[in-house]
Amino acid sequence: MVKRKSLVLFLCLMLVLSVVTACTNKESAGQEEGEVFTYKFFNASSTGKDVNTADTKIGKMFEEATGVNFDIEHIVGDSNQKIGTMIASGEYPELLNAQNATNDVIDAGGFVPLNDLIEEHAPNLRKLYDPIWEKMKQEDGNIYILPSGVSNGYIKPPNVGQSAFWIKREALKEQGYPHPKTIDEFFEIVETYAKAHPKTDGADTIPYTLLQYDWHVGQLFDPPAFLSGEQEGIMVDDETLEVSVHHNQDITKRWLKILNEVNAKGLFDREAFTQNFDEYLAKISSGRVVGWFGPRWESGTALDTLELDDDPYNDYMGFPIVFEEGIKDQYLNPESYVTSPGMGLTSGTSEEDQVRIIKFLDHMAKLDSQKLITWGIEGETYEVNEEGRYYRTQEQIDLVNKEEFRDEFGFKALGWYWPIMGGTFDDGNSVDPAVQPEVAQLAYDEVDKEFLEAYNIETFTDLFTEPDPAPWFPFWDAVIETGSEAQLYDQQSRDLIKRSYPDIILADPSKFDAEWDKFKGEFDKLPYKAYEDVIEASVKKEAELMGK
DSSP states (O other), X not given: OHHHHHHHHHHHHHHHHHHHHHHHHHHHTXXXXXXXXXXXXXXXXXXXXXXXXXXXXXXXXXXXXXXEEEEEEEOOSOHHHHHHHHHHHTOOOSEEEOGGGHHHHHHTTOBOOOHHHHHHHOHHHHXXXXXXXXXXXXXXXXXXXXXXXXXXXXOOOSSOOSEEEEEEHHHHHHTTOOOOOBHHHHHHHHHHHHHHOSEETTEEOEEEOOOOBTTBOHHHHSHHHHHTTOOSSSEEOTTTOOEEOOTTSHHHHHHHHHHHHHHHTTOBOTTTTTOOHHHHHHHHHHTOEXXXXXXXXXXXXXXXXXXXXSOGGGSEEEEOOBSSTTOOOOOSOOOOOOOOSOEEEBTTSOHHHHHHHHHHHHHHTSHHXXXXXXXXXXXXXXXXXXTSOEEOOHHHHHHHTOHHHHHHHTTTTTSTTSSOEEEBOTTSOBSSGGGSHHHHHHHOOHHHHHHHHHTTOSSGGGGSOOOOOOTTOOGGGSOOOTTSHHHHHHHHHHHHHHHHHHHHXXXXXXXXXXXXXXXXXXXXXXXXHHHHHHHHXXXXXXXXXTTO
16 A cells, blocks of 8 residues: 555656656747747848748747747848838837848847857857857947858859859860860850851850949959959958959959950950840840850859750850969859848847747757758658768759748748858768759759760869868958948949940050050049958958957
8 A cells, every 4th residue: 555655656756747847848948838939030131922930841840849930021122221110110020130231220229139148048059150259249249140151161062153254065065175274265265166156046146245234343343353363352462461452453454455355356245334134144045145254143044044945055164264374263262251141139029038039049050950951851851871971862852942842841931041050060961952062963964964074073163273261251241331431432443443444445455555544543543542451451350250
């Protein structure tokens, strides 16, 4: 009888303990028994379909683990106007990505400091952001923003997504798959093909075009640096970290001289300086253009169209072209440490809600969650081979490429813009499946394979040199004060270049030097030294924060 009572008491005690433990586990995730909390997240960085995260497979799993879900609202119309209304009213969603207006929200007190919240409640977030923890701090020492894509080691992408000099595949095939390395070799291929094919489908072939419209100016601005073996946009001395602009330097004169000669040969698109973005894209997608320079993402709409073209040789292949042999190309972006834009918790959120939200984000930062967000579920959206390498079957690739599936699974709703690592997992697998060689190679069609074999490469970036480390990259993360001399230079130089470069390029070769001298004289009057000082201070600060 005593034994029976003891057993009953023991069972009762175990039941009480199990209930307490269950409640404790729920509370540790910011959730009381059975409660679910729904918060609003406004994302000014993306357009898309508004959705509640719990209506997706991943989001439901996160809700079950944390008791939290989010109603996601995307930007429609002018994001700055929308954010401006929030600032004026002081009414914000609990979670906010303010994109270009991030600093305005910080200045208005719209974001709450996250340092203590993370240190106390979010060890996984703390680990995720450890490489850029100091860099994330504002001047007041507080962290307000959680960016996406925190680097965890460099991985070379299989395909060219950034800048390159592009040549039509038909031109390469016709000329025996030449491998141009210098700018002269590039234009030799372009000229040879254009002379052999003055017409494309009844319209004039366009040997070389470029885009200079609205904010699209990189196709004209950036080549001198790339051709010289520099990384994108600005000249930074690797040893001293001194910064200089290149628009008034000899490398820019050399680039413009080449274009002037190309124009004199009748190889330059004379509509380049008057065409708008849509007209430019139409030319690329028509297959009439033989060569061009620029980042793939800028012309992506046209190139995606070409991938569906009946003639796969109308597509393009990118090369890391330099001025002359011996220059090491630096076209691929180095490992980067971007701290803005990103998401932040807003001032109208109660302390209890702040804890729940930060714990939700901490759950997302767990390694298993990161793999779920990017790769999905093993056996459903990816496989693992005997060496521990992640891959996808063709059926899985087809599945995850379906927009409806990505919506339902949560790849879109809980992907980019949330706290996500970039680069590689510690086991060597790529965080981004598209960058995993095993996935990329399976996606290549027969013509892709033809060119890979012809150039004796496995992926298209095998032609490109791995970038040198640049702890300051990207330089455009620097803050330039409105109304400052640096900001004045930034705008005035763009206006001057857009006005002057057409005159230089389209001039009779005998007048090239005069046109260049005229431009350089005007450029030298601009406050470019103030701009260099601001960027240099930022470069040195970023390098110091990264321990370099």
